[in-house]
Amino acid sequence: MVLFSDRVDAGRQLAERLEYLRGADTIVLGLPRGGVPVAAEVARVLGAPLDVILVRKLGVPFQPELAMGAIGEGGVRELNPDILSMASISDEELATVERRERAILDARVAELRAGRERIDVRGRTVVIVDDGIATGATARAAGDVARLHGANRVILAVPVASAEALVDLTGFDELVCVHVPRRLVAVGNHFIDFAATTDDEVTALLDAAARRIRTGRHAGGSGLDRDVEIPVGSVVLEGHLYLPENAPAVVVFAHGSGSSRHSPRNQFVADVLHRAGLGTLLLDLLTPGEESDRANVFDVGLLAGRLAAATEWLLERPDTRSCRIGYFGASTGAGAALWAAADADDRLAAIVSRGGRPDLAGDRLPEVTAPTLLIVGGADPGVLDLNRRARTRMRCRNRLAVIEGATHLFEEPGALATAANLASDWFVSYLLPGPDSGEAGESAGLVGVAEGDDATELRAQPESDVQH
Incomplete structure (x- = not known):
């Protein structure tokens, strides 16, 4: 059917x-x-x-x-x-x-x-x-x-x-x-996935479409806003690259399923990052044919290898070779991001997982050095437990942010906006140059977070309105 x-x-x-x-x-x-x-x-x-x-x-x-x-x-x-x-x-x-x-x-x-x-x-x-x-x-x-x-x-x-x-x-x-x-x-x-669409996602899609028409996919100056193809071995990965003029950093989005670049949730988070001055690469780690085999979605080694290859592609481009890199992972893509991060150099400066499966990175978790923020819904107990367990194995600077009342897809009013702003603060702190670089900011609920790897969990309430 x-x-x-x-x-x-x-x-x-x-x-x-x-x-x-x-x-x-x-x-x-x-x-x-x-x-x-x-x-x-x-x-x-x-x-x-x-x-x-x-x-x-x-x-x-x-x-x-x-x-x-x-x-x-x-x-x-x-x-x-x-x-x-x-x-x-x-x-x-x-x-x-x-x-x-x-x-x-x-x-x-x-x-x-x-x-x-x-x-x-x-x-x-x-x-x-x-x-x-x-x-x-x-x-x-x-x-x-x-x-x-x-x-x-x-x-x-x-x-x-x-x-x-x-x-x-x-x-x-x-x-x-x-x-x-x-x-x-x-x-x-x-539909396989018929999850409710939020007002946040509608707004993000309208903003992205307006920007596409306004810029013709090409932003002014040296900026860029267009679909890209990335050769990786025998396949070609599809993505969407957005670069503000003189972009200092790019966040690569990793998701276990295909069509990640068209995901309304990913587009919403990307739009929040754009407003913070960050570039983004929304990437499909699987081809449409590969996605039909559910086993590929959980092949974290395969996903991580492709994420690493896409990162190399970014670092070889003239307009992004000097950029710092961040990873934003969701679902099994979070496990792939941490797996790939274990082999990355210091150009990978920050990682954010939203409703992700960091546990899938397994024995590679202790090898990750990039500061990592784990965002989980408070009403997603299974994934929350997996994140807590994964965090005990991580040696890098890390935080666990629990959004009260949010379920796995962050469909509740304000939940996705809260997650996006938490991610933005984390990336701005570690990817953008400035006096506060390397220190978590105080907006989006990060007030009072203790220093050190053993910091207690952050509890965040969903925002009532999207802050653009």
């Missing part, structure tokens, strides 16, 4: 069906939250701008699932007179529902746009993307709102949808769907 490894993979497969729109005057609009990672990949492949489309359905008071209209940004409003008449909705009842839904919509706009202007769709082709459709009510409202904003052509594109919903979606110029099952029980059943 499963067709997609995650939303990024779904976006890639969906983009193949939309190749004919490349180069056209097209805007891709994702439905928050889950539709945005899918839409981000479609926009990347098509080279199109990415935005969100925020809508609220106006449900009949005594039957909320039945839509009597929809509202969107900019005061747009679409009503269904047949439903209003059939349900005998008074003006007062309509106004009450609209007032409530408008307040919710405005709050969502403030959260997700963070001051970013809505992209003007007037006269353009709009592709509305969601991660799947069960009933189609939200998609139908989004289509109505896009037309009210002046879109010339509106296309609905989804990885998976029920046949019944597609039949009813007659208001679109075109429907594009990768898979239509005989019977759709749940959209998530067609």
